[in-house]
Each structure stands twice: as C-alpha cells, then as structure tokens.
Amino acid sequence: KQEVTQIPAALSVPEGENLVLNCSFTDSAIYNLQWFRQDPGKGLTSLLLIQSSQREQTSGRLNASLDKSSGRSTLYIAASQPGDSATYLCAVKAAEGSQGNLIFGKGTKLSVKP
Amino acid sequence: DGGITQSPKYLFRKEGQNVTLSCEQNLNHDAMYWYRQDPGQGLRLIYYSQIVNDFQKGDIAEGYSVSREKKESFPLTVTSAQKNPTAFYLCASQLAVGGNTIYFGEGSWLTVV
Numbered sequence: 001k002q003e004v005t006q007i008p009a010a011l012s013v014p015e016g017e018n019l020v021l022n023c024s025f026t027d028s029a030i031y032n033l034q035w036f037r038q039d040p041g042k043g044l045t046s047l048l049l050i051q052s053s054q055r056e057q058t059s060g061r062l063n064a065s066l067d068k069s070s071g072r073s074t075l076y077i078a079a080s081q082p083g084d085s086a087t088y089l090c091a092v093k094a095a096e097g098s099q100g101n102l103i104f105g106k107g108t109k110l111s112v113k114p
Numbered sequence: 115d116g117g118i119t120q121s122p123k124y125l126f127r128k129e130g131q132n133v134t135l136s137c138e139q140n141l142n143h144d145a146m147y148w149y150r151q152d153p154g155q156g157l158r159l160i161y162y163s164q165i166v167n168d169f170q171k172g173d174i175a176e177g178y179s180v181s182r183e184k185k186e187s188f189p190l191t192v193t194s195a196q197k198n199p200t201a202f203y204l205c206a207s208q209l210a211v212g213g214n215t216i217y218f219g220e221g222s223w224l225t226v227v
Contacts, residue, residue: 043118043120043204043220043221044206049215091156101159101172101173102216107156
C-alpha cells in the first residue's frame with residue numbers, strides 16, 4: 001500500500017531564506033507526483049506536477065525534483081516571502097490501478113517570518 | 115471565471131440527518147472527485163466520477179452517496195450512516211482521470227451538532 005510522508009510537519013524560517021520541503025513515498029511505481037499549496041480553511045492549489053519520466057519542474061521561485069528510484073521528491077522555495085506561509089502537500093498517483101486516486105501526505109506547515 | 119464552486123461553506127448537521135454538499139464546475143472537466151480532510155491529516159478519497167452517470171467508490175465511501183446526472187455537477191450526500199462526519203470536504207475536477215493537473219474548490223466545513 002502506497003504511503004506518503006512529509007518531513008518536517010512544520011517549519012518556520014526568516015524572510016529571504018531558501019528552503020526545502022521533503023516528500024517520500026514507499027512504492028516507486030508512480031504515474032506522477034504533484035505539489036499543492038493550501039491556505040487555512042481553503043482548497044488546494046496545484047503548484048507543480050512532475051510526470052514519472054521527468055526529474056524536475058520549475059515555476060518562478062519554486063523547483064520540484066523527483067527521484068523515483070529512491071522514492072523522494074523535494075520542493076525548493078527560493079528567497080522565501082511571508083506570502084509563502086501555507087501548508088504544502090505532496091500527492092502521488094499510482095502507475096496502475098486506483099484509477100483517479102491521489103495518495104496525499106499530511107503536509108508541511110510553513111511559516112515565513114518578516 | 116472558470117472554476118469549481120462548493121456550497122455551502124459551513125454546514126451544521128443534527129444527529130440522524132442527511133445533508134448534501136454541492137459541487138459545480140464550469141471547466142468542462144470529465145472527472146470529478148470528493149475528498150475528506152481531517153485536521154492535520156492528508157486528503158482521503160470518498161468518491162470519484164469519470165463521466166456523467168458513472169461514479170466509483172474511493173477509500174472511505176461508507177456513509178456517503180453521490181450522483182452525476184450532469185457533467186458540471188457532482189453533489190455529495192453525507193448520510194446518517196456516517197458516524198463521524200465532522201470534517202472539511204473538498205471537491206475537485208480534472209480534464210480526465212489520469213495525469214492532468216487537478217483543480218480544487220474552496221471546501222465545505224461540516225459539523226455535527
């Protein structure tokens with residue numbers, strides 16, 4: 001059974017710092033991996049989607065990498081800003097079966113202090 | 115604007131009542147999903163639908179029911195059989211079941227009183 005773990009559960013950094021969020025998954029047979037942002041009491045916003053054949057994706061100050069063989073992904077945020085404060089979740093989609101089901105981690109709650 | 119609309123934002127249910135959460139999308143997406151999120155937890159799939167008049171159970175379907183009579187609508191009913199319904203419910207849609215980006219609504223909070 002696929003399990004997704006995110007470490008740390010919470011992170012507090014000063015503004016301007018570069019930071020890395022980690023996501024690990026137990027079954028390397030994935031179709032893709034997505035990173036999401038969730039603000040308190042809100043829905044999820046997709047940040048980056050990495051297909052299983054890709055190694056990384058970039059969008060602005062965000063860079064996500066994928067190492068399928070080791071079951072790991074990282075989300076790198078450059079020059080963090082207070083507006084980046086949110087919970088970040090990663091989710092994997094299995095390569096076979098499970099149809100549309102994404103398996104989510106519990107998230108990392110990020111706080112960027114001015 | 116294109117997007118997913120969930121209503122109501124907040125809902126209170128008495129013991130023994132059924133309640134229905136609305137989800138409407140104007141993105142022309144075939145696939146729609148319902149997830150449940152408990153505090154400090156990831157999302158868990160309740161039901162999903164790949165196309166009109168079709169839907170499949172997810173990991174935690176017991177005590178819930180859905181319908182998909184129109185492409186743009188995927189309402190979720192929380193029945194009295196759901197023993198612990200207090201949670202944050204998220205509706206999502208995707209162009210098709212597969213590798214595309216998934217889009218979420220703003221969520222609905224359900225509390226049992």
